[in-house]
Amino acid sequence: MTTPSRKSRQFALRGQEILDAALVLFQSDSWEDVTVAEIAQQAEVGKGTIYKHFASKDEIYAQLAMLFQRQILARFSIIDPQLPVIERFRQNMCAAWEVHLSSKELHRVFLYCSRSGFRSRLSPATLGEMLAIEQQIAQPTHLLIAEGVEQGIFPPKPLAKLLFGAQSAFWGAIQLVWSGYLGDIDQAEHLDDLTRFILAGLIYHDQPIDLPGRASA
Amino acid sequence: MTTPSRKSRQFALRGQEILDAALVLFQSDSWEDVTVAEIAQQAEVGKGTIYKHFASKDEIYAQLAMLFQRQILARFSIIDPQLPVIERFRQNMCAAWEVHLSSKELHRVFLYCSRSGFRSRLSPATLGEMLAIEQQIAQPTHLLIAEGVEQGIFPPKPLAKLLFGAQSAFWGAIQLVWSGYLGDIDQAEHLDDLTRFILAGLIYHDQPIDLPGRASA
DNA sequence: CATTATTGTGACCGGTGGTCATAAAGTCAA
DNA sequence: TTGACTTTATGACCACCGGTCACAATAATG
Numbered sequence A, B: 001m002t003t004p005s006r007k008s009r010q011f012a013l014r015g016q017e018i019l020d021a022a023l024v025l026f027q028s029d030s031w032e033d034v035t036v037a038e039i040a041q042q043a044e045v046g047k048g049t050i051y052k053h054f055a056s057k058d059e060i061y062a063q064l065a066m067l068f069q070r071q072i073l074a075r076f077s078i079i080d081p082q083l084p085v086i087e088r089f090r091q092n093m094c095a096a097w098e099v100h101l102s103s104k105e106l107h108r109v110f111l112y113c114s115r116s117g118f119r120s121r122l123s124p125a126t127l128g129e130m131l132a133i134e135q136q137i138a139q140p141t142h143l144l145i146a147e148g149v150e151q152g153i154f155p156p157k158p159l160a161k162l163l164f165g166a167q168s169a170f171w172g173a174i175q176l177v178w179s180g181y182l183g184d185i186d187q188a189e190h191l192d193d194l195t196r197f198i199l200a201g202l203i204y205h206d207q208p209i210d211l212p213g214r215a216s217a
Numbered sequence C: 001c002a003t004t005a006t007t008g009t010g011a012c013c014g015g016t017g018g019t020c021a022t023a024a025a026g027t028c029a030a
Numbered sequence D: 001t002t003g004a005c006t007t008t009a010t011g012a013c014c015a016c017c018g019g020t021c022a023c024a025a026t027a028a029t030g
Helices: A007-025 A036-043 A047-053 A057-077 A085-102 A104-114 A124-150 A159-179 A187-203 B007-025 B036-043 B047-053 B057-077 B085-102 B104-114 B124-150 B159-179 B187-203
Strands: none
Touching: A007 A036, A007 A047, A007 A057, A036 A047, A057 A085, A057 A104, A057 A124, A085 A104, A085 A124, A085 A159, A085 A187, A104 A159, A124 A159, A159 A187, A159 B159, A159 B187, A187 B159, A187 B187, B007 B036, B007 B047, B007 B057, B036 B047, B057 B085, B057 B104, B057 B124, B085 B104, B085 B124, B085 B159, B085 B187, B104 B159, B124 B159, B159 B187
């Protein structure tokens, strides 16, 4: 039982090699043009072999995207749960941000797989797997905001509403920064600004109109 | 000069018909699978004709995306410039939101064309055209925030920083809402939440940590 | 070693975006 | 009306892609 029969271990290894080969080719800027045949060549296997390991090219993308998601999850798990809510929130964002920074290839594939156009043509099994991981990723933030509401740091609004804003801003920022529209400010500063923005959006979510004591400026 | 020679007018008309035909087919959920041959059939022209009007299939996507952008621009221009900053900001967001709501097809194509993977394979000419429109779209928000800073409504931070948060949140929200992850709340409520969130993020951008007087809740 | 089960392979297929020689249609001077 | 000439329309054709499958190679079993 602990022995997946030696042969199947080697089989699994081949699968990894194929994913690795794909990732190497995806470093190129024209990564969307990489063909299955090229992946096969890079992995030193026949093209048919690829389809013994993955049902489709999209499945390769999906597996890489899930690898990326699991990296985020792993990065979340090392955050000290004793820290105050705001600090944990900060570290949470920083963790996700860093993972996105850590591998341009995985980041790109992840974004590619996040489009609903991609998901709609994914097999139900793989789609379910992805959604499950995504739920795991969302949970820490979910709990964090709930805790913040309990402690009176965030306004007592429905969780869904608070999450919506925070998620939107983070998600949008990731895409904006990596799309290269804005090249001047560096990444770390972006994260700091984003954190400020999101925390302000959460904390002052119910009182945006009464201006703070700045009208004198 | 005012007469583009009758013939060329009909030629331009054909181009429009092709775009219209494409848009009809893009209503389908599997719109990414629509082929050039199908568009030709829908437009009642030969496939080769399509390539007399558009350099590539991507060019068709791009033209539709730009149509969408021009709709946003038109919607912006009817906002009363006399209104106070915050109200104009609200209407600005509402305008963009409504355009996104108004046509699922155009919205989808627009998102598709926003991916950097798409832009990188676009012809420099068309890309430049798109960027120009995007700059026009961004300008009202840019000016609005600058005005808000002048009036002391928003903190005196660099425009780029304030814009970054606002843009991120809006962009992310659009994608989140339309991806169908969250199905319960209706669109109008989403917009209201988002507006609150963004305004709070802007107004309180520099003082997120000193908690407001709510710790009693 | 023979038998069986599993994994690897590349020739092959349907279909796609894109091209191009040719046909059709329009324009205009005489 | 005609005929020379320019612009627009067309579908057969091409290269290439993702995906399949009959068969070869290899490993496990007895």
